[in-house]
Amino acid sequence: MGKCKFNENWLFSQEFSPWLKPVPGNIYEARCILCRKSFKLGTMGIKAVESHMRSAKHKASKSGYRETAGISQFCSTLVSATPPRPSPASTTAAEAPDLRLITGGTPTIKAEKEMADHARAVAKEAVLKPSCALPENMPKIRGYDFNQGVDLRAVLNSYLTTGFQASSLAxxxxxxxxxxxKRLEPVEVEEVNESEESCGSSHKSGCTIFLGYTSNLISSGVRESIRYLAEHKMVDVIVTTAGGIEEDLIKCLAHTYLGxxxxxxxxxxxQGINRIGNLLVPxxxxxxxxxWLMPILDQMxxxxxxxxxxxxPSKFIHxxxxxxxxxxxxxxxxxxxxxxxxxxxxxxGSLGDMIYFHSFKNPGLVLDIVEDxxxxxxxxxxxxxxxxxxxxxxLVKHHIANANLxxxxxxxxxxVxxxxxxxxxDSGARPDEAISWGKIRADAKPVKGSSDIAAAALLLAMALSSLKVAMLDHYSWCMQTPLWFSLSLWPRPSLCTPTS
Known part of the structure; x- marks a missing residue:
């Protein structure tokens, strides 16, 4: 039978949707796009359609449609349908629908041209949809140009406009x-009171920084970056797991290898080899x-x-x-x-193993977690x-967050x-969840980076070391000037300043 189309009158009046839908019994269904009424188009289908078009409800729908949407933009819609081929074994020619009663004839050349023009207009509108204007100060994506040479600060600056997790890291x-x-801002000594000293917080700064990390980072080469932060007093509190303690100490006694x-x-x-990811520990x-540890436990x-x-635990680690x-x-x-x-x-971890073995030889050691x-x-x-x-x-994430609650x-x-x-x-929760618990302030601007920490931590450490030198130089100058003057000129250095 081939493809069938509506007649010219139906096409231009645009009273029906541009598709035919087969329903059980090889009867086709059409839907009025104005009032959404459906019709089954069989041998009596045309009369039902004509009756509906003359009805008051349809005319009212058509009038409202013209006022709101404008019927002209929907004129000359390409309307076609391919009826299912009847199975010779189950359907006779007499049972097949008479498509002439449905289509009413073949569209004219003018109608076909209108169909093509409309199809092109609809596709163009969908593909070339206009955009709204973006803010002028929105960062534009641009990576680092290595023709400028290798500049660590500039490379890290470029991360913000690189996209994906590079921007998160920035x-x-x-x-x-x-x-x-905030940490480098001067704090008056008298602000520290006896209550704070009893809590072990007599070291006062403008911002107390809590650093938490899992044991695998100490097993890896990130350990040296963390050691740098502790060596240069860039953090105030450390929280880690048992493995994060013992792996650092064990590395002072023997090596960890790449596998x-x-x-x-x-x-x-x-072979008596332990694997941590792609690291090997004999x-x-x-x-x-x-x-090394047993004599220390005896002395304790x-x-x-x-x-x-x-x-x-904290005194033990100390x-x-x-x-x-x-x-x-x-x-x-x-x-x-x-x-x-x-x-x-x-x-x-291994520390627990050693404490367990030691408790049989020399029992009595008590570690008070309440004081900690x-x-x-x-x-x-x-x-x-x-x-x-x-x-x-x-554990490290929640322990720090809960203290800040x-x-x-x-x-x-x-x-990260x-x-x-x-x-x-809790491990995978976004910072917004912590805000709901009161563990991060509602007006804060927390950041989560979804990245391999072994790579991210090294970049963070490089950024901190670069920033530390610049800020401490300025801080030393501030200490030689009146307090009000130094704070009024306090810079806002940032390795990742947003660019327009």
Whole structure:
């Protein structure tokens, strides 16, 4: 039968939708585009259509349609349908619909031209839809031009206009810049009171920065970047897991090696090799760690019994940093610079194994987590401003955020992880969820970067080290001038200044 079309009168009057829809029984259905009434077009279909077109309801719909939408733009719509081919085994010629009763004839040349013009106009309008004007100050996408040479500051600046997670990382750097600016603002000594000193927060700054990270970062080369931050006192509080403590200390005793993600676990186990992603840690490393740690635990038990020392996880870590006495260690520098390190799950790792084994040989060691939670929460409560830099998720993320809940939320926040929020986990939750809990202030501008932390943390550390030099130079100058004058000229340095 081929393709069939409406007759010229139906085409120009545009009373029916530009399609035919087959319904059971090989009867076709058409719909009036004005009043949405449907018709089954069989042998009596034309009469029903003509009757509807003369009805008052249809004429009223048509009049309203002309006033609102303008019927002229819908004229000459291409209307066609291909009826299903009847199966020879099940349908006879007498049962097939008489399409002549439906179509009424063949469209004229004029009608076909109108159809083509309309089709072109509809497609053009859809494809070339006009845009609204964007703000003049909206950043324009442009990457770094290496014809300018390699300039670290300029490369990091270009991240903001690179797009995707590069822009997220640039926003994270901006947020960290704001933390450091606030942290370097002078604070009057008399603002520190006895309550704060009892909470271990006598070190006062314009912004107390909490740094949290998971153990895998210490296992990796990110450890050296974190050590740099502790060495140069760029953070005030550290929170990590048991692995984040022990892996740093073990690296002072033996090496971790680069392997491959696809190495066979069974074969590695037979050889006494432990795999952390594509990192390899010989099991002998933990034997050396045990030999080093056991005498320290003995001494701690002795001091507890003879001197009445009440050990906490943070005091334990402080002692380990002192005993390791190695400048490669994060916790050596935390000890030297009096940066408290909190690890509420300290027994969840090799440290827990050693404490367990030691408890049989020399029982009695007690670690008080209550004193630690009072101390950490107090540091958040009495801080002038707080900032959170959280690399990874899980315990460290929630422990820092929950401490900031005690002060109605952190002022500055940066999360870097690859977690997603769709499983309801805290690890993957966006900062906006923390705002709902009061862990980030409602007027804050938190940033989450979805990135491999091993890459992102190195860039963040480079940005911080570059910024630190510039800001400390200016800060030293400020200290030689009147306070009101230095603050009035305080710059707003940023490695990622938005560009238009």
């Amino acid at each position: 926003l994270a750097i901006q947020e960290i810049n704001r933390m450091i600016e 491959d993600f696809s190495l066979c676990g069974k074969e590695l186990r037979l 099991n002998d490393n933990y034997c050396k760690f045990e030999d 038990v002795l001091e507890q019994k003879t001197e009445g020392i009440r050990w906490t 002692r380990l940093g002192k005993e390791i006495n190695n400048t490669d260690s994060v916790y050596y520098w935390a000890y030297k610079n009096n940066i408290p390190v909190f690890s509420p799950a300290l027994t969840d 939670i009072r101390r950490m929460n107090g540091m958040a409560i009495f801080a002038k401003k707080t900032g959170m830099i959280i690399l990874g998720g899980g 005690m002060r109605n939320g952190a002022d500055y926040s940066v999360f 992880n690859t977690g997603q929020e769709f499983d309801g986990s």
